[in-house]
Amino acid sequence: MALIVKELVTILRDRRSRMVLIGPPLFQLFLFGFAATLEVKNVSLAILDQDHGYWARELTRRFAGAPIFTTIRSIPGMADIRPLIDRQKVILVVNIPQHFSADIKAGRPAKVQVILDGRRSNASQIVQGYVAVIVQNLDRDIARAQGLPPPPSVIVARNWFNPNLIYRWFTVPNLIGTIGMVLGLSVTALSIAREREIGTFDQLLVSPLTPTEIIIGKTIPSLLVGLLNGTVFLLISKFLFEIPFTGSLLLLYAGLTLYLLAVIGIGLFISALAQTQQQAFLGSFVFIAPAILLSGFASPVENMPDWLQTFTLINPLRHFIVIVNGLFTKDMPFETVLTNAWPLALIALVTMTSAVWLFHRSMK
Amino acid sequence: MTPDASGRARRFRALVVKETIQVVRDPSSWLIAIVLPLILLFLFGYGVSLDANKINIGLVVQDTSADAQAFAAAFGDSRFFNTRTAHTRRVLNEDLVAGHIRGIIVIPADFTARLKRRTAQAPIQVISDGSQPNTAAFIQNYALAVWQNRQRQRAASNGVKFHQAVSLEPRYWFNEELLSRNFLVPGSVAIIMTLIGTLLTALVIAREWERGTMEAIMATPVGKAELLAGKIVPYFVLGMFSMLVCTVVAVLLFNVPLRGSYLALGLVSAVFLCPALGQGYLISAITKNQFVASQLALMSAFLPAMMLSGFIFEINSMPAAIRAVTFILPARYFVSSLQTLFLAGNIWSLLLPAIAAMLALGGLFFTLAIRFTHKRLD
Numbered sequence: 221m222a223l224i225v226k227e228l229v230t231i232l233r234d235r236r237s238r239m240v241l242i243g244p245p246l247f248q249l250f251l252f253g254f255a256a257t258l259e260v261k262n263v264s265l266a267i268l269d270q271d272h273g274y275w276a277r278e279l280t281r282r283f284a285g286a287p288i289f290t291t292i293r294s295i296p297g298m299a300d301i302r303p304l305i306d307r308q309k310v311i312l313v314v315n316i317p318q319h320f321s322a323d324i325k326a327g328r329p330a331k332v333q334v335i336l337d338g339r340r341s342n343a344s345q346i347v348q349g350y351v352a353v354i355v356q357n358l359d360r361d362i363a364r365a366q367g368l369p370p371p372p373s374v375i376v377a378r379n380w381f382n383p384n385l386i387y388r389w390f391t392v393p394n395l396i397g398t399i400g401m402v403l404g405l406s407v408t409a410l411s412i413a414r415e416r417e418i419g420t421f422d423q424l425l426v427s428p429l430t431p432t433e434i435i436i437g438k439t440i441p442s443l444l445v446g447l448l449n450g451t452v453f454l455l456i457s458k459f460l461f462e463i464p465f466t467g468s469l470l471l472l473y474a475g476l477t478l479y480l481l482a483v484i485g486i487g488l489f490i491s492a493l494a495q496t497q498q499q500a501f502l503g504s505f506v507f508i509a510p511a512i513l514l515s516g517f518a519s520p521v522e523n524m525p526d527w528l529q530t531f532t533l534i535n536p537l538r539h540f541i542v543i544v545n546g547l548f549t550k551d552m553p554f555e556t557v558l559t560n561a562w563p564l565a566l567i568a569l570v571t572m573t574s575a576v577w578l579f580h581r582s583m584k
Numbered sequence: 585m586t587p588d589a590s591g592r593a594r595r596f597r598a599l600v601v602k603e604t605i606q607v608v609r610d611p612s613s614w615l616i617a618i619v620l621p622l623i624l625l626f627l628f629g630y631g632v633s634l635d636a637n638k639i640n641i642g643l644v645v646q647d648t649s650a651d652a653q654a655f656a657a658a659f660g661d662s663r664f665f666n667t668r669t670a671h672t673r674r675v676l677n678e679d680l681v682a683g684h685i686r687g688i689i690v691i692p693a694d695f696t697a698r699l700k701r702r703t704a705q706a707p708i709q710v711i712s713d714g715s716q717p718n719t720a721a722f723i724q725n726y727a728l729a730v731w732q733n734r735q736r737q738r739a740a741s742n743g744v745k746f747h748q749a750v751s752l753e754p755r756y757w758f759n760e761e762l763l764s765r766n767f768l769v770p771g772s773v774a775i776i777m778t779l780i781g782t783l784l785t786a787l788v789i790a791r792e793w794e795r796g797t798m799e800a801i802m803a804t805p806v807g808k809a810e811l812l813a814g815k816i817v818p819y820f821v822l823g824m825f826s827m828l829v830c831t832v833v834a835v836l837l838f839n840v841p842l843r844g845s846y847l848a849l850g851l852v853s854a855v856f857l858c859p860a861l862g863q864g865y866l867i868s869a870i871t872k873n874q875f876v877a878s879q880l881a882l883m884s885a886f887l888p889a890m891m892l893s894g895f896i897f898e899i900n901s902m903p904a905a906i907r908a909v910t911f912i913l914p915a916r917y918f919v920s921s922l923q924t925l926f927l928a929g930n931i932w933s934l935l936l937p938a939i940a941a942m943l944a945l946g947g948l949f950f951t952l953a954i955r956f957t958h959k960r961l962d
Contacts, residue, residue: 224871228881244879245881247883248887251906252889252891254896254902254903254906255891255892255902255903255906256891257897257901257902258634258717258718258896258897258898258899258901259717259898259901260898260900260901261898261900261901262900262901263900263901275750303933305757306928306931306933307931307933307934308920308924308934319929322616324749324750327749329748329749329750329751330749330750331750331751331752331753332750332751332752332753333672333753333754333755334753334754335755335757336754336755336756336757337756337757337758338756338757338758338759338762338766338767338927339758339759339767339923339924339927339928340767340894340898340923341634341756341759341762341763341764341766341767342634342718342764343898344756345722345725345761345762346718346721346725348725348752348754349721349722349724349725349728351669351752351754352725352728352729352752353728354777355750355752356728358749358750358866359748359749359750359751362750363747363749366749368747370705371705371735372699372705372706372730372735372738373655373695373698373699373705373706373707373708373735374705374706374707374708375707375708375710375727375728376707376708376709376710377712377724377727377728378709378710378711378712379711379713379714379717379720379724380680380711380712380713381713381714381715381719382714382715382720383714384714385714385717385720385721387718387949388715388719389714389715389717390715390716390717399662399760405850413882414875417597459909476625491609494627497874497875498655498787498791498874501787501874501875501878502615502616505620506620506623509627510623513627513628513631514627514631518896519631519632519633519634519764519896520636520716520718520719522638522639522686523633523634523635523636523637524630524631525630525632528630528631530784542683545683545715546681546682546683546715548715549631549714549715550681550715551681551682552681552682556678556681556682559682
């Protein structure tokens with residue numbers, strides 16, 4: 221107990237570690253909350269109007285009216301397409317061919333060509349989705365103007381849980397897990413490595429405390445710091461980013477506790493192996509980079525090859541992201557949370573036990 | 585050559601040789617220069633994919649008529665979807681919450697009845713899981729395309745002239761197959777190079793400050809600029825070597841096309857290493873402490889390169905203040921140059937401004953670094 225208090229005091233008293241605990245996590249939450257988005261906004265496009273007719277003007281007007289297109293350039297000829305796309309001045313060029321309006325008037329099929337920058341193929345595909353809707357609406361209105369019946373069926377699209385597909389609703393809850401991991405590892409792995417270099421850790425090892433007691437003494441303060449940090453993030457997500465929280469708060473804290481225990485277990489395991497700060501830092505980095513990339517945060521787990529999907533099961537962040545996302549927007553029920561929570565408990569158990577064993581060995 | 589200049593050259597050469605031996609002997613520099621890039625490149629290449637090619641969706645067909653079944657089959661046959669059929673929506677709702685499926689397509693019971701009535705349009709409901717916004721957008725795009733195709737087929741088989749006044753013809757330049765890997769792998773090379781250039785340099789030189797070996801060199805007649813250059817040259821060579829390794833893996837293993845020339849790729853990489861190494865040296869000179877240097881390098885180089893370089897997240901979609909910050913990130917210019925060199929070719933109108941920007945940032949970092957290297961013992 222005295223050890224727990226001592227560790228907690230150490231973490232909070234050192235100005236440098238206090239800075240690491242408060243400043244960077246908040247900075248990252250705000251920066252990434254705003255910056256990490258796959259949403260497409262402020263798109264620049266160019267229109268090559270070779271028709272100059274009524275419907276071409278109408279189409280141009282509709283592009284100008286769509287909020288995602290903020291810059292619209294009009295270009296005089298085919299030769300202007302390549303330099304604009306090449307230099308990434310625009311992500312797409314809409315090419316309205318000659319006789320476009322005449323074809324429509326005569327009931328002949330008219331075509332609109334769009335050229336998109338494949339160097340940014342994800343953004344291009346999303347933009348194409350917007351273009352497709354604009355063209356489809358034009359098509360419908362032309363049919364109506366010509367007195368033709370509407371198509372017999374229609375697609376009714378709904379996005380559940382996040383109707384306007386605001387990317388921040390996805391990013392910010394995930395950051396509770398991602399930044400929590402970076403923090404959890406730096407208060408365990410990096411701080412123990414530093415104590416080793418200074419020599420204070422050896423004093424702990426030669427004290428009458430058993431390895432299990434040392435591990436508990438290191439775990440509980442880190443857990444408290446992590447929970448405190450999680451609470452701050454939760455409040456910011458709810459009140460500053462205004463992300464709806466639909467699930468059970470109790471389940472979230474239970475999930476967060478298990479997740480932090482798993483992360484701290486990994487941190488203790490790394491610190492049991494690392495002799496220097498540099499090794500601890502590299503060790504944490506070698507763990508954090510794959511953990512974030514293979515978590516479902518950077519890109520969905522289901523897009524990965526099957527063998528890699530199996531591998532992600534040992535990644536605590538992958539499980540926690542399902543829980544935190546589910547509880548924020550989807551009101552995830554207890555059973556589903558449980559299926560994602562028990563792997564966390566298992567990871568925590570395995571890493572903690574190995575850490576105890578490694579410390580035990582190093583004491584002999 | 586005057587005796588003084590030749591002595592200077594010899595001294596500089598000796599310094600570079602010493603530093604090189606030191607880098608080669610240190611196992612952690614090998615770890616960062618070769619093992620880490622390979623691990624990261626594999627992770628980015630295999631693990632990060634935005635190609636939602638087989639999205640799991642649920643299909644509820646409440647109407648048993650042939651027409652409804654044909655619409656359902658069109659969704660089932662689509663190469664973008666992996667469908668799971670159910671008769672009620674309740675089971676699928678749970679799957680959607682659990683994340684087993686990413687969308688539900690519902691063909692309601694009165695679908696055929698409304699299809700036959702000419703006055704009302706028969707609705708097909710497409711529900712997507714908005715908690716994964718990017719995938720949700722793709723589901724809506726794909727569903728629209730499948731539906732349009734089916735409409736056309738239906739009209740053709742009924743002998744009705746399908747009326748579509750305007751149709752869209754998309755053309756994707758540089759990446760016709762729309763593989764996200766083709767742009768993610770070149771982008772990730774930029775991140776890896778940032779890691780090597782800035783993090784490795786910051787960490788290793790900070791260690792020398794900590795251990796006092798930097799002071800030992802300072803006691804010699806070596807000048808500040810010479811010292812800096814002597815420290816940087818081996819890491820420059822190491823960085824170029826990693827670049828080669830990354831390029832080989834990208835082209836041979838991940839089949840990313842390399843449409844630009846090797847020469848242009850080498851040039852752009854060499855130019856990028858100037859700001860990257862300069863930043864790393866600057867961090868070590870300011871902090872003189874491994875722990876703080878590693879944190880600062882992560883915060884000022886690695887994380888911005890990941891999040892703000894346009895490697896995965898769109899710069900245009902960021903708020904204006906953050907967009908302004910991206911202009912001082914060397915990685916931003918390197919990412920767009922690499923994506924262009926790999927996918928589009930030697931487009932000098934894009935590369936030259938990028939090179940100029942990277943050189944300017946490099947000059948800035950080195951000037952600051954020299955200013956912060958005090959040749960005295962604090």
